[in-house]
Amino acid sequence: MSISSALSNAVSGLTAASRAAEAVSSNTANAMTDGYGRREVELAARSGGAGGGVRVLGEQRMVEQGLISDRRVSQAAGAEAEVEVAFLSAHEDSIGTPGEPGSLTDRIDRVDSALLELSSQPDSQARQEETLNALNALTDQINTLSDEVQTARQDADATIDKNVDQLNASLEQVVDLNLQIQRNTISNLPTAALMDERQRVIDGIADLVPIKELPRDNGAVALVTTGGAVLVDGTAAELSFEPTPTIVPEMSLEGGTLGTVMLNGRPQNMETGGLAGGSLAGQFAVRDDLAVEAQAELDSLARDLVARFDDPAVDASLTAGDPGLFTDRGAAFDPADEVGLSARLTVNSAVDPDQGGALWRLRDGVGATAPGASGDNAQILAFHDALNDPAVPQSDAITGTQRSIAGLAAELASSVSTRHQNALSEQSYSNARTDSLLDLERAGGVDTDQELQKLLLIEQAYAANAQVIQAVDEMLKELMAI
């Protein structure tokens, strides 16, 4: 009967209006939530049966999947650049800028000045002490720089371990959510909240590795990295990593003493392989590339320092093979032992009264057995010349051209800074891209003005349907009153 179908239509209208109001309320409640997909209720006219009325097809989650994918890839690149920038920035800060007191170049200048002043008064105890202090300050800083580089490697290794655990946990979560979403989709239950959650988890993964989301049946997704490694497809891949708590300069990935990430038991190349491109790859870049390069440069500088002063042509009191003014932890330098030299660089104890040596050896030569003429500065001037003479460094990690030691240090600082500036510009490019994609993504988010406008309509629709029900009710009463 048409009156009862009118009633049923009106009731369906009420239901639709309530469902729409629910969506509007959820949207306004989540207006400030990042990563929330705006809900929209899909309505369609009811077909079949008595005809008429409205059917709620379902709640649609309005997200622009293409934007999200692009943003995730850009986000991964930005995260990788961020890790590299952090290391380079810290390293550059430690080296310091020329002119800054305590910087590497400043400490070398301090040694130069101390030797120069000593040359004017070779018998002055105060100036000899200042020279020793300046030498120690230089070696201390080189030692510290090397230690910091290795600590950065250890931190990177520890972070990789944490990230791999986090990645495994997230992949499991995605598999879980996939299952729930599939179940809900099949039973026609709401899935929007679960999809929000899944998007959030995948965004977390996107920082670590660049991710592509591929649709599967019934709302599930598969996760593949841009490099081609399959992380989730039905089941989650298993990642494992063997951490190395203490790292020293001799350890390296190529040498087998450091670990890499295993995907389902197969070792991954983090530079060019499936997992490359995110902050996880960035940590590996720090541990195996940037820090190793930094260490090599420091070792090259240390080696040059040692070589300038252990030459009997410079220090007449030495015989070939004796340790000079700078030593490898007390011993002479062995070219086979260059790696890690910067951590072991020390001033020869023969010139340090606190270690059984004597300050007059700064004037008379490191190997001198007895003090010479107190006013003789020939050896001191020879030391000063050794510091300043342009010489080709014996190992070319920094440069292969002739430099004084101050020039070599400036080259080192420059090369670190250049790398830092390059990484910064990479990072700022990625960040700018991510920001603009995020803006576009958020532009499709909740607009409270629009929600309130919809609410006006919904109120109107609800009131109208309620009126219809009232009217039908009156009509039935009329009928009953016959």
Added chain:
Amino acid sequence: MQYSSIGDLSQSLQLRRYNAELSAELTRLSEEVTTGVTSDVGKTVGGDYRPLAGIESSLKAVETHQKIANEAAQFSSGMQSRLEHVQTQAEDISASLLSDAYTADPDTADIVARSARDAFHSTVSSLNGRDANGASYFAGTASDSDALASADVMLDELKLAVAGETTAAGVAAVVSDWFNAPGGGFETMGYLGSDDPPSDFRLSPDQTAGVEVTAADPAIRTVLEGLALAALVAEDIPAGDNAAQREMLDASRDLLLTGSDQVVTLRADVGYFEGAVADAETRNEAEKNALELARLEIIGVDSYEAAAQLEAVQTQLETLYSVTARLSQLTLADYLR
């Protein structure tokens, strides 16, 4: 992409981002206006520290060279004044010996001889002078030792050496040998310093210069020999022989005349060194100024420009604040009450 609406979040987060950027810019410009130097050196030099490092090293070195030049000037001036004293002593005694008054009167001879002996003491003590840091002027590289043995010790040695001589020529020959023969008395126990002249001073990165003067220099030996001969006369050597003593005074006068000329030459050498030091000081000063200018050119910031930019950013920030306030009032909810 066409949207029928713009999400709330996009606008608010964008405004927040602009705010953060402008605040950072404001901080950076305030720092630059205050210090006059760029706040991010690495970015300003584009990652190439080599010129700046070169300038900083050179600046520090120039300051040290100035200090050394100063010390060199003090050292050479001290030497110069002592050499002047030696020259004066030689000239005074030779002047009184030139007057010939002593040839007739043994008492006058005695007076002159005794004043020569005093001059010998005074010359030796002057040559044994040390600078403000306790370094000996005329002992060469043995800066911690006296240049000469004390005048008394040297005179005693000489008296022993001439003990058997009776003629003036004999005494003069012995004294001459004592002072001038290689391995003679002066070299073994008179001169206590080292054979090497005082160490060179590095006055500038490419200039090392020194004064090659010690108390063992022939000029000084000649003066000391002349004074010593006359001092021996004061000790009545050869005993009682006035004629011989007069001859000795004649010899002393000749030695002192030659010696004082030679000391003048020595002083000219020291003067030449002092000139080199003064030149180096001037050059270093000019170098220092040039380096400081070059340094400012690399990392300096024009304070006028920085202040103007600071004004502009401040205005921008204020505009952003008022835009944010206005936009936050544009919401439909306010109008639906």
